[in-house]
Amino acid sequence: MLTFTAPLPLGLYIHIPWCLRKCPYCDFNSHAMREPLPEQAYVDALLADLEQDLPRVWGRRIDSVFIGGGTPSLFSAEAVDRLLAGLRARLPMRPGLEITLEANPGAVERGKFAEFRAAGINRLSIGVQSFDDGHLQRLGRIHDAQAAIAAAEAAHAAGLDHFNLDLIFGLPGQTVEQAQSDIAQALALRPAHLSYYQLTLEPNTLFYRAPPVLPDEDLIDAIQDRAQDTLAQHGYQRYEVSAYARENQRCRHNLNYWQFGDYLGIGAGAHAKLSDPASGAIHRLWKRKHPQDYLARAGTPDGIGGDAPVPEADLPLEFLMNALRLVEGVPTVLFSERSGLPLAALEPGLSRARARGLLESDPDRLCATELGLRFLNDLLQEFMPEEEC
Numbered sequence: 001m002l003t004f005t006a007p008l009p010l011g012l013y014i015h016i017p018w019c020l021r022k023c024p025y026c027d028f029n030s031h032a033m034r035e036p037l038p039e040q041a042y043v044d045a046l047l048a049d050l051e052q053d054l055p056r057v058w059g060r061r062i063d064s065v066f067i068g069g070g071t072p073s074l075f076s077a078e079a080v081d082r083l084l085a086g087l088r089a090r091l092p093m094r095p096g097l098e099i100t101l102e103a104n105p106g107a108v109e110r111g112k113f114a115e116f117r118a119a120g121i122n123r124l125s126i127g128v129q130s131f132d133d134g135h136l137q138r139l140g141r142i143h144d145a146q147a148a149i150a151a152a153e154a155a156h157a158a159g160l161d162h163f164n165l166d167l168i169f170g171l172p173g174q175t176v177e178q179a180q181s182d183i184a185q186a187l188a189l190r191p192a193h194l195s196y197y198q199l200t201l202e203p204n205t206l207f208y209r210a211p212p213v214l215p216d217e218d219l220i221d222a223i224q225d226r227a228q229d230t231l232a233q234h235g236y237q238r239y240e241v242s243a244y245a246r247e248n249q250r251c252r253h254n255l256n257y258w259q260f261g262d263y264l265g266i267g268a269g270a271h272a273k274l275s276d277p278a279s280g281a282i283h284r285l286w287k288r289k290h291p292q293d294y295l296a297r298a299g300t301p302d303g304i305g306g307d308a309p310v311p312e313a314d315l316p317l318e319f320l321m322n323a324l325r326l327v328e329g330v331p332t333v334l335f336s337e338r339s340g341l342p343l344a345a346l347e348p349g350l351s352r353a354r355a356r357g358l359l360e361s362d363p364d365r366l367c368a369t370e371l372g373l374r375f376l377n378d379l380l381q382e383f384m385p386e387e388e389c
Contacts, residue, residue, distance in 0.1 A: 002340025329367025
């Protein structure tokens with residue numbers, strides 16, 4: 001039985017599963033639009049879904065909200081406003097909490113950001129991916145570089161300066177100079193936050209079935225090293241493997257994931273992780289994945305795709321898979337607070353990882369060394385349950 005010594009923060013993730021077109025590298029639960037969006041029906045389903053989950057979080061406050069997809073910016077400001085009003089009526093929320101909406105440059109009308117802000121959105125995450133038109137075409141994006149620039153400028157004009165730009169590197173045929181050009185253009189747009197991901201070939205994607213030729217490891221390392229140096233010179237601190245932020249501009253919602261906090265998930269295919277002190281267990285819960293199935297069943301027991309406790313043997317690795325992505329790591333005491341297990345559950349992995357130079361020796365902090373961050377999979381291997389090693 002797990003023992004939780006402190007209340008866990010609670011985030012809320014909301015999934016909107018539609019896109020104008022499915023990108024060939026995307027393995028998220030997203031579906032190309034083939035008819036008008038069922039906005040009203042989907043907001044109704046989200047609120048019914050939430051009401052069914054409320055008994056799991058009675059008395060707890062929401063610390064952050066993230067509306068992801070898919071392309072949530074396809075929804076109207078009126079639909080977003082009704083959704084947020086419904087959340088506030090059903091859940092206590094921390095004053096001034098971060099409410100993020102994902103947006104794609106090709107799915108945003110001029111002036112729409114201001115309407116989202118009026119509805120209560122105070123942070124955007126804009127899926128730019130690249131500022132090179134050739135790379136954007138090869139990635140299957142529906143926007144060009146000018147549309148990406150216009151989206152960032154529109155965010156500033158709407159007073160949404162606390163926005164993130166998503167960029168992908170390691171693109172087919174990409175050079176160090178092209179990657180640096182993407183970084184330079186992103187910096188010129190003054191985002192508060194930058195997510196800089198390496199392109200990976202995920203199962204169940206077009207790129208996985210017909211793989212493009214990607215840069216080799218030496219070129220990937222060169223691209224990433226140059227990007228880190230450039231971003232640091234311009235005041236963007238790398239605080240997670242793929243996340244860079246100006247001072248006090250880190251993504252609170254994602255920090256909750258990385259620090260192994262709890263979160264509710266509503267929407268098609270959304271996942272939740274919830275700790276229950278009464279039963280001494282951590283549960284993972286997920287919803288029906290296909291939009292039509294979800295719309296038909298949301299708010300009923302049949303709308304839940306699955307509900308399972310996390311085995312205690314898996315918790316050390318699950319905690320560290322998140323926490324060790326943070327450049328500064330986490331206080332050692334957080335492991336017991338968030339996993340419900342004693343620190344001894346991490347041994348002998350801690351000793352082995354420190355001996356290999358992959359984990360800092362500070363007993364008060366769980367933190368990967370620079371080498372450990374670069375070879376994070378090797379570091380995590382030290383904490384795999386025995387039957388999986």
